Amino acid sequence: MKCSRCKKLACVTLPSHHSGFCAECYPLFFTRQVETAIRREKMFTHEERILVALSGGKDSLSLMLELAAQGYDVTGLHIDLGIPGSSPSARVKVEAFCSSHGLKLEVLEMEKEGLPIPDIKAYVNRPVCSVCGRIKRHHFNRIAMEGGYDALATGHNLDDEVARLFANTLRWDTAYLSDQGPTLPAREGFVRKVKPLFRLSEFETANYAFLKGIEIHSAACPYASGASFTSHKELWGELEHRSPGQKFQFYQGFLKKGKPAFAAREAEVGEPLAPCVECASPTSAGTCSVCRIKETVRANKAAALAAEG
Amino acid sequence: MKCSRCKKLACVTLPSHHSGFCAECYPLFFTRQVETAIRREKMFTHEERILVALSGGKDSLSLMLELAAQGYDVTGLHIDLGIPGSSPSARVKVEAFCSSHGLKLEVLEMEKEGLPIPDIKAYVNRPVCSVCGRIKRHHFNRIAMEGGYDALATGHNLDDEVARLFANTLRWDTAYLSDQGPTLPAREGFVRKVKPLFRLSEFETANYAFLKGIEIHSAACPYASGASFTSHKELWGELEHRSPGQKFQFYQGFLKKGKPAFAAREAEVGEPLAPCVECASPTSAGTCSVCRIKETVRANKAAALAAEG
Numbered sequence: 001m002k003c004s005r006c007k008k009l010a011c012v013t014l015p016s017h018h019s020g021f022c023a024e025c026y027p028l029f030f031t032r033q034v035e036t037a038i039r040r041e042k043m044f045t046h047e048e049r050i051l052v053a054l055s056g057g058k059d060s061l062s063l064m065l066e067l068a069a070q071g072y073d074v075t076g077l078h079i080d081l082g083i084p085g086s087s088p089s090a091r092v093k094v095e096a097f098c099s100s101h102g103l104k105l106e107v108l109e110m111e112k113e114g115l116p117i118p119d120i121k122a123y124v125n126r127p128v129c130s131v132c133g134r135i136k137r138h139h140f141n142r143i144a145m146e147g148g149y150d151a152l153a154t155g156h157n158l159d160d161e162v163a164r165l166f167a168n169t170l171r172w173d174t175a176y177l178s179d180q181g182p183t184l185p186a187r188e189g190f191v192r193k194v195k196p197l198f199r200l201s202e203f204e205t206a207n208y209a210f211l212k213g214i215e216i217h218s219a220a221c222p223y224a225s226g227a228s229f230t231s232h233k234e235l236w237g238e239l240e241h242r243s244p245g246q247k248f249q250f251y252q253g254f255l256k257k258g259k260p261a262f263a264a265r266e267a268e269v270g271e272p273l274a275p276c277v278e279c280a281s282p283t284s285a286g287t288c289s290v291c292r293i294k295e296t297v298r299a300n301k302a303a304a305l306a307a308e309g
Numbered sequence: 310m311k312c313s314r315c316k317k318l319a320c321v322t323l324p325s326h327h328s329g330f331c332a333e334c335y336p337l338f339f340t341r342q343v344e345t346a347i348r349r350e351k352m353f354t355h356e357e358r359i360l361v362a363l364s365g366g367k368d369s370l371s372l373m374l375e376l377a378a379q380g381y382d383v384t385g386l387h388i389d390l391g392i393p394g395s396s397p398s399a400r401v402k403v404e405a406f407c408s409s410h411g412l413k414l415e416v417l418e419m420e421k422e423g424l425p426i427p428d429i430k431a432y433v434n435r436p437v438c439s440v441c442g443r444i445k446r447h448h449f450n451r452i453a454m455e456g457g458y459d460a461l462a463t464g465h466n467l468d469d470e471v472a473r474l475f476a477n478t479l480r481w482d483t484a485y486l487s488d489q490g491p492t493l494p495a496r497e498g499f500v501r502k503v504k505p506l507f508r509l510s511e512f513e514t515a516n517y518a519f520l521k522g523i524e525i526h527s528a529a530c531p532y533a534s535g536a537s538f539t540s541h542k543e544l545w546g547e548l549e550h551r552s553p554g555q556k557f558q559f560y561q562g563f564l565k566k567g568k569p570a571f572a573a574r575e576a577e578v579g580e581p582l583a584p585c586v587e588c589a590s591p592t593s594a595g596t597c598s599v600c601r602i603k604e605t606v607r608a609n610k611a612a613a614l615a616a617e618g
Binding site: 242 | 478479480481482483540544547548551555558559562563565566567569570571573574
């Protein structure tokens with residue numbers, strides 16, 4: 001196949017776009033997709049300050065590099081989860097990446113917040129991935145609010161979004177379905193959240209990271225079990241293979257037709273939020289879930305240490 | 310595994326129900342599922358007259374036998390599609406079945422209605438399965454209305470319903486999504502439509518037909534291509550295998566939470582219906598789609614014959 005732009009030999013073929021690109025032209029395709037996402041979904045402007053969540057993986061680092069290249073005012077935020085054998089290497093990659101590209105970076109250590117993930121695994125009787133995700137979202141939002149950022153950008157790609165949408169749809173979880181999308185506007189206590197890579201597949205982002213020579217943290221989290229999200233991604237890989245473009249159509253169709261129906265429904269039945277009595281983050285439950293997790297960890301850890309000693 | 314009811318050796322195991330049954334007890338499980346469907350979804354009463362669409366396959370014949378055994382006033386309706394090598398054998402099976410069980414049967418011939426399916430295939434430039442389905446639904450409804458029946462029952466099982474729901478969801482087709490369910494109430498020009506087998510999988514219905522010794526028409530339609538519906542069923546077979554009960558949960562979750570959201574949305578944007586100027590069936594388009602298809606067949610066939618001769 002020839003490059004759809006310059007007619008040299010293509011190194012990447014994209015059936016869902018009926019096109020292919022050479023190594024020189026591919027990043028331009030990537031840039032155009034990100035530009036389109038930002039413009040069509042009204043994500044942010046060049047006058048705003050963007051906080052970018054950086055895990056160290058291909059998605060977040062590609063996003064950071066691309067937004068900086070497009071001239072946006074970006075600051076990275078890395079959360080050091082404190083997982084031995086994994087977190088130190090992720091942190092080193094993020095710090096080296098930001099340093100070598102002259103990008104601003106903040107690092108937040110979960111150890112110092114009283115919530116290192118190994119303690120969650122040891123002392124909280126709930127799936128560690130779900131609790132970890134909740135803790136990260138909580139702190140991303142808190143740092144963005146405290147720092148007066150206009151938007152929080154995350155590296156979620158089309159595969160992430162489709163797998164999550166599919167899981168929510170299998171359960172017809174109308175609360176989550178009314179609240180999923182590439183741009184979630186700010187509301188009381190919550191910063192605007194945006195996903196500028198939502199038009200790009202995992203494969204497409206991985207290609208960009210590779211062609212740009214980004215050194216990524218690619219090891220899977222030692223605590224991750226895989227389970228249903230991974231198998232949904234496989235299933236969608238199969239659907240996409242049979243019918244290229246189906247992932248994007250499913251997601252876009254949801255945004256146009258599904259989400260408005262769920263949002264209207266949820267507006268009737270949704271719960272009101274108020275500041276958490278501990279940390280002031282918005283919650284529907286007096287004390288927010290992260291402060292309750294923190295207290296569970298503290299109490300169970302103290303009891304375990306007392307029993308030992 | 311032992312029979313969940315009588316503790317003899319089970320011949321059928323049902324992971325999604327955490328149970329198994331022997332050949333004597335299995336039909337009782339089937340009966341309970343149909344009873345529950347009829348009661349919970351307010352399908353019909355013993356005082357009403359039910360028209361049952363009979364293709365000759367395992368689902369429709371099992372449904373007819375079971376409803377008759379439960380004492381409902383049922384009449385079969387078979388549509389002879391006029392497809393050589395397929396329709397005659399289906400019709401023979403339906404007629405033998407009704408005759409041997411003393412069940413009332415009406416047969417409608419598409420040849421006499423000016424719509425034999427081979428003519429659709431030859432003279433209408435659209436996917437034949439979709440047009441054939443439309444024609445059948447049109448005539449089932451018309452005969453039910455003209456005969457003053459209270460409800461039209463079809464043999465759709467859980468796999469049919471889930472595959473259709475999944476296809477509609479992939480497209481976020483809110484018009485179809487607001488209108489899918491085991492009971493569609495009557496409205497101007499449309500008889501009430503019910504699917505008493507919607508709680509039972511294809512496997513579960515096939516077992517019932519086998520254990521009851523029903524002779525079925527099992528050959529695939531020679532015009533059917535398979536394509537996406539079949540592959541959606543395979544995909545759902547995989548999801549169900551991983552997580553037994555997922556099919557039913559997806560469908561029930563839709564009925565409880567998805568459908569109300571789509572119905573509210575569609576009530577705002579749906580199109581009004583009026584009687585077709587040709588056949589008086591309800592339509593949003595002056596002349597209904599089936600009368601337009603009929604006219605297309607007539608015109609194209611006349612032109613083809615004129616060109617030949």
